Amino acid sequence: MKIFKLTLLVFLIAFTTTTYAQDASNDATWEETINFITKYKEYIVETNHRTINSHLEIKNIDIVDTSIKIHIDLNKDFYIKKINHYPNRLFADFIMLNLKNINSTHYSSSYGGIQLYLKNNAVNFKNVIESYRNKNNSKPYYSERKIKDITYDDIILYVDDEDVSDRLAKAFEHLAYLATNKREEERKASGDKF
Known part of the structure; x- marks a missing residue:
């Protein structure tokens, strides 16, 4: 009986680890991931940055290959700085993200926010x-x-639907993976060691 339980346990562990292992050949390509994000972009309704006072409503999102252009309300300030007790307000027409520089993501289902971290201050x-x-x-x-x-190294995107939010978070996480691999391949091809 003890041998049977041990055999069953080994079989279950082996089956479980191979069932959930991800095969690299089944990974979505950059284009497929961008197409998925484009398909569900209307669910991304607000954005902000950790220094921004409030959420900015997104008017429209354009996605082209390695860039995301987020159109925001030019009449809504995205930053307020007090100078001599008077507020100086900053307004922007749109935000550009260079997806080639996406480094990592963080997702919190409690507030529906997908935080994207980018290298080289690629949030403009x-x-x-x-x-x-x-x-x-x-x-x-x-x-x-x-x-x-104004440039930053991260941005938060708020998604209106919980199921779509989970899926978009995974898509952006996959983009970070693909971008990191692409940067590493370019570094190796250049002959640089670092």
Whole structure:
């Protein structure tokens, strides 16, 4: 009886480990993963960054090969900084993500957020406008000026559906895996050791 139980246990362990092992030949390609994200992009409804005061509503998302362009409301500030007790607000037209630089992801089902970590500050807030307090205290009290793009190394995407959120998180995690492999292959092909 003891031998039977031991044999059964060994069989179950062997069966379980081979059943859930992932075969590299069954992995989705970069294009297939991008197509999946494109198919479910309408579920990504808000975004923010750890320094942003509130969630930004997403108006539209364009995905092309290695880039994601997230259109946000130009009238909604994404950053407020107090200078001399007056708020300076930053507004952006859109956010560009370079997916070739995706390094890792973090997903929390409790808040439906997929956090993407990218190398080389590959999250770019584009067409940034700063609203600032005039020094002369005359009307209009605030003026606007275009400033350089603001870059970050991470961004959070909020998904409206829990099931889709899980699936998109896995897709972005797979993109991080593919991007890391692609960078490693490029490094090896260049002949660099580091």
